[in-house]
Amino acid sequence: MTTAAVIGIAGLGIIAAAPVASADPTPTPTVTCGAYGLQSGLSTKVCAEVTGDNVRLFGQVGLAGPPSPGSPPRQPQSLNLRLSGNVGGVSLGAVNQDSLFHYSTISVFGVGGTVPCGSTVHGSFAVESYQWPARPVTVDLVLPC
Template sequence: MNRITRLAAGAAGAVALLSAPVPALAAAPEAATVTTCGWSGLQAGLSTRVCADVTGDGVVLYGQIGLAGPPSPGTSWPPAPKELITRLSADVVGIGPLGAATGRAVFTVSTVRVDGISTTAPCGSVVHASFAVEGRLWGPAPVTVDVPVSC
């Protein structure tokens, strides 16, 4: 085999190697997110609840504010905006607090999500969260949820 033939054969082999499909590396499976919400609480025409998204040992806690039901006959529509104070807190049962967040929200008609705590918790623990909403003329009526963190 002469020198040109060997170079051509080597180049063809290199092209074949470079154009061959490369097997993909198996990606680690992502942990599924489990969303758990507590029972709804009713106050002043509003429905409130607290939810937790758990992914592995990561926990995201948030509150939701929505209408408690359809408007009563004779009620003006849309309702006047309600300025609210929100309080979200969480702790790991038997261990200690994870955090707390206080804020303000304005509710009109659409459901409002109130974000507040994003943290990690030990595997096998239970996170207890509480969400409370209060207005100018009425106090808080906390709603709660307990979620397991099973990594």
């Protein structure tokens, strides 16, 4: 047997021993957001990230747009942020967080869990400050089967 034949046979053994790719890939997360809310120059939204049968809700508050040229710097605002969710009236949790808002977007996490397919998930995110009451934004989605 020649050296090339031995190397070829050895190479086939290495190929045969290579691991086979998994037939069950990890599910890709999908994100669905409700309509934006506008309040005192701020934009709010609530979203649901779904991976398989797991749902994670999150809320965000940020500037509604860039500051107007020549406008004075925005003063920090003390905000109370409330995120909650449920499935058919059963709570997925709630988060109540006080934050100081400057110019950076603030995200709130911590609500979610495993949800049966075909169920309707409801999420709500509210932002409140001394100057104005909360105007909650919502998201509703049915988990696909």
